[in-house]
Amino acid sequence: MASSENVKIQSVNRAIQILLCFENNEELGVTEIGKMVGLHKSTAFGLISTLEMSKMLEKNENSGKYRLGLELFRLGTKVNSNLRHISIPYLEQLVKMYQETVNLVLRDGNSVIYLEKVESSRSMRISTTVGGKLPLYCTAVGKAIMANLPQSELNNILSGMTFTKYTNNTLHDTNSILESLEKVRSNGYAEDVEELETGLSCVAAPIFNHFSSPFAAISVSGPTFRMTEDFRKEISSALIQYTQEISGKLGYIKSL
Amino acid sequence: MASSENVKIQSVNRAIQILLCFENNEELGVTEIGKMVGLHKSTAFGLISTLEMSKMLEKNENSGKYRLGLELFRLGTKVNSNLRHISIPYLEQLVKMYQETVNLVLRDGNSVIYLEKVESSRSMRISTTVGGKLPLYCTAVGKAIMANLPQSELNNILSGMTFTKYTNNTLHDTNSILESLEKVRSNGYAEDVEELETGLSCVAAPIFNHFSSPFAAISVSGPTFRMTEDFRKEISSALIQYTQEISGKLGYIKSL
DNA sequence: TATAATGTTCTATATTATAGCACGATAATG
DNA sequence: CATTATCGTGCTATAATATAGAACATTATA
Numbered sequence: 165m166a167s168s169e170n171v172k173i174q175s176v177n178r179a180i181q182i183l184l185c186f187e188n189n190e191e192l193g194v195t196e197i198g199k200m201v202g203l204h205k206s207t208a209f210g211l212i213s214t215l216e217m218s219k220m221l222e223k224n225e226n227s228g229k230y231r232l233g234l235e236l237f238r239l240g241t242k243v244n245s246n247l248r249h250i251s252i253p254y255l256e257q258l259v260k261m262y263q264e265t266v267n268l269v270l271r272d273g274n275s276v277i278y279l280e281k282v283e284s285s286r287s288m289r290i291s292t293t294v295g296g297k298l299p300l301y302c303t304a305v306g307k308a309i310m311a312n313l314p315q316s317e318l319n320n321i322l323s324g325m326t327f328t329k330y331t332n333n334t335l336h337d338t339n340s341i342l343e344s345l346e347k348v349r350s351n352g353y354a355e356d357v358e359e360l361e362t363g364l365s366c367v368a369a370p371i372f373n374h375f376s377s378p379f380a381a382i383s384v385s386g387p388t389f390r391m392t393e394d395f396r397k398e399i400s401s402a403l404i405q406y407t408q409e410i411s412g413k414l415g416y417i418k419s420l
Numbered sequence: 421m422a423s424s425e426n427v428k429i430q431s432v433n434r435a436i437q438i439l440l441c442f443e444n445n446e447e448l449g450v451t452e453i454g455k456m457v458g459l460h461k462s463t464a465f466g467l468i469s470t471l472e473m474s475k476m477l478e479k480n481e482n483s484g485k486y487r488l489g490l491e492l493f494r495l496g497t498k499v500n501s502n503l504r505h506i507s508i509p510y511l512e513q514l515v516k517m518y519q520e521t522v523n524l525v526l527r528d529g530n531s532v533i534y535l536e537k538v539e540s541s542r543s544m545r546i547s548t549t550v551g552g553k554l555p556l557y558c559t560a561v562g563k564a565i566m567a568n569l570p571q572s573e574l575n576n577i578l579s580g581m582t583f584t585k586y587t588n589n590t591l592h593d594t595n596s597i598l599e600s601l602e603k604v605r606s607n608g609y610a611e612d613v614e615e616l617e618t619g620l621s622c623v624a625a626p627i628f629n630h631f632s633s634p635f636a637a638i639s640v641s642g643p644t645f646r647m648t649e650d651f652r653k654e655i656s657s658a659l660i661q662y663t664q665e666i667s668g669k670l671g672y673i674k675s676l
Numbered sequence: 677t678a679t680a681a682t683g684t685t686c687t688a689t690a691t692t693a694t695a696g697c698a699c700g701a702t703a704a705t706g
Numbered sequence: 707c708a709t710t711a712t713c714g715t716g717c718t719a720t721a722a723t724a725t726a727g728a729a730c731a732t733t734a735t736a
Contacts, residue, residue, distance in 0.1 A: 172470040174692065175724065176435040180474045183495055190502055195682055204726045209684065211724095214428040218436045219528075226631050228683070228733085232499040234528050237535070239439055240496015241551025243488040246446055260541070272475075272490050279493070285516070285541070295497025375482050430723065431693065450714055460695045465715065467693095484702085484714070680735070685728105692723070697716105704711070 178203065179211050183220065183232070191229040244270060247371075247380060248280050250413050254406040255282040255382065262399055264386035265290040269305045271379050272297070274321055276305050279380075290364060290385040298360070301325060301341055302334050304368035305381035308354035311345040312370050312378035318345075333359045353400040354381075358388055365391035367399045369407040374415025382407055434459065435467045439476065439488070447485040500526060503627075503636060504536050506669050510662040511538040511638065518655055520642035521546040525561045527635050528553070530577055532561050535636070546620060546641040554616070557581060557597055558590050560624035561637035564610035567601040568626050568634035574601075589615045609656040610637075614644055621647035623655045625663040630671030638663055 171177045181201045185192055192200075198208035212230060215221040219235035251268050258266045259282045269276040278296045283289055300306030300321065310318060327336040335341050348354045356366040368383035384399050408418075427433045437457045441448055448456075454464035468486060471477040475491035507524050514522045515538045525532040534552045539545055556562030556577065566574060583592040591597050604610045612622040624639035640655050664674075 171473065172466050172693095173431050173435070175429050175431045176467060176470045177474070179429070179432040179435070180471075180476060184474075187495070187498060193682070194684085205683080206685085206727080207725055210428050211432060213684095214432045215436075217427065218433070218440075220436060232495065234499065234526065234533055236492075237496045237499035238533065238551050238553070239443070239488065240493045240499070241549075242443060243490065243493035243496070270490065277490055277494065295494050297494070428724095451712075461713085462696080462715080462717095463694055469715090678736085680733105682731100682733070684731080686730105687727095689725090689727105690723105691725075692721105694720090694722075695718105696720105697718090699716085700714090702711105702713070704709100706707105706709075 175211065178207075179215055182208065182211055182215065183236070186221075186230075186232045191224060191227065191231050193229045197230070244279060247410075247414070251371075251382065251410055252280065252282070254410060255280065258282075258382070258384060258399075258402060258406065259284055261402060262384055262386075262395075264384050264390070264399075265292065267292050267305065267383045267385060269303075269381055269383070271300070271306075271309050271381075274300055274325060276300060276303060276309070276381070284386070288387060290387070292385065299325075299328070301327065302330055302356070302360045303383070304354040304356035304366035305383045306354075307341075307344060307348050307356065308368040308370040308381045308383075309378045310341075311348035311354060312372070330360050331358050331362050333357060335359060351400070352404055355396055357391075363388050365396070367391070367396045367403060369400065369403040371407050371414070372411040372416040374417070376416060382410075431467065434463075435471055438464065438467055438471065439492070442477075442486075442488045447480060447483065447487050449485045453486070500535060503666075503670070507627075507638065507666055508536065508538070510666060511536065514538075514638070514640060514655075514658060514662065515540055517658060518640055518642075518651075520640050520646070520655075521548065523548050523561065523639045523641060525559075525637050525639070527556070527562075527565050527637075530556055530581060532556060532559060532565070532637070540642070544643060546643070548641065555581075555584070557583065558586055558612070558616045559639070560610045560612035560622035561639045562610075563597075563600060563604050563612070564624040564626040564637045564639075565634045566597075567604035567610060568628070586616050587614050587618050589613060591615060607656070608660055611652055613647075619644050621652070623647070623652045623659060625656065625659040627663050627670070628667040628672040630673070632672060638666075 182197055185197055185200045194209050194212060195205045198205040212221060216223055219233040221230045222233040223230050255266045255268060263284050263286055265281060265283045267278055268280040270279050275297045278292050278294050281292050281294055283291060300310055322338050329336050335344055354368045358364060365388040366383045366385045368381050370378035371380040373379050382403060438453055441453055441456045450465050450468060451461045454461040468477060472479055475489040477486045478489040479486050511522045511524060519540050519542055521537060521539045523534055524536040526535050531553045534548050534550050537548050537550055539547060556566055578594050585592050591600055610624045614620060621644040622639045622641045624637050626634035627636040629635050
């Protein structure tokens, strides 16, 4: 019944499973949680109480139910704070220059996770979700990262990929991705013209850490009718310059 | 040596202590962590590996050290997402109207925690830290919350308070706080004129949940020379209207 | 009002976490 | 460059801990 065996510390794992229950639920009760993770309610209660003591969970005294706690939020804000602090001024500068929403993402396996954004103040603008997760192959940020990965790692990623055809433009086989990545390399930046969503276009460039790994990326996203080819090209030059500056601050030394 | 006994699930508690080690450290090694939490390194290793498996921690394969993981970040973004989603449009509207930084905070005991912000785009602006924690007594948001708490709860808070005199204007005794709260009640909004930091002034109003508890607040922060008395009053009327709308969406029904 | 479901406490037992030791690898030191 | 210290990691026996069951109190439901 238990799906993942050979877990190290059982109770810690169970506690984490409990936290993950709240990914799609704002409030849950003890019995409810117990059922979700397959534990006796008294066992669940012990774990929940422990999490509550450190404010990883909070109890709504009126409903008797639990929700994610503030300490979890506070810790979450510390994740990759270095990268975020370095990048934010650049994100703001980009928004100021182009009046389109700017995103900072981090690679996580075959996906990117949206770490930070600065939205344009225009009424028609792209609004991304910080904390959200999207596949590498259908985003400009993802392609910017993939194009700069060592061949072996890229192969690993591609072999484990499953495709969803979000739009008519979505790349949905290895060959067309490789082709697209080739273009990314020669251009020095990545584009996504309605590959994820109709009407949405992006430009992106990768950020390298001091092990020369393209672990993050920045993109500018806007409605396609404003993100013309010329405009994307214009944006890309600033994007490349800024991502290089950020990479430099992270200790990256450009090799030949 | 162990400070808090009668903890429920020991290993879960220890795992949380380990996560908290990273509050002021971007990267830590196994032995280092073991020392910080007072555990044998092999014990610490087991806990750390478990946290790593669910990406609560991540290992930097090059340095061998650990850092906070992306899953923690993702979970953190889910905390109080309801309140945040409801509030953000109002925050943005306020920035647009007054061109000063707007904050959404949550009460946490004797403190407020900054949950969300929308910064002004002016070059001189207030820049707050999401995830940051400040005492109730020296912030407009804190006073907005305190002024609307039941007497008994307020007394509890005040009795447990220790004061730091951040500026000459900082309220640093119970009487002056009570006096200030009286004014907040009659005005319907709270102010902070350089009580936390010289040159910084704020206006704030509370948000009520459907148990009529002032659990959150919104503030507008700017440099004092722009935040004149008249301007603060002007801001306050929008602030009051918006916080009431948000409270309503949360199920709060204004009683007489 | 009766019945069901839920949150919570307590306890004995068996499972689990623990720390000690050992090993290889890496980094610091002389 | 050699030597020594430090670090991360795996294994194992034992002691300590988490666990689920039963029971009760409280709240929700029929």
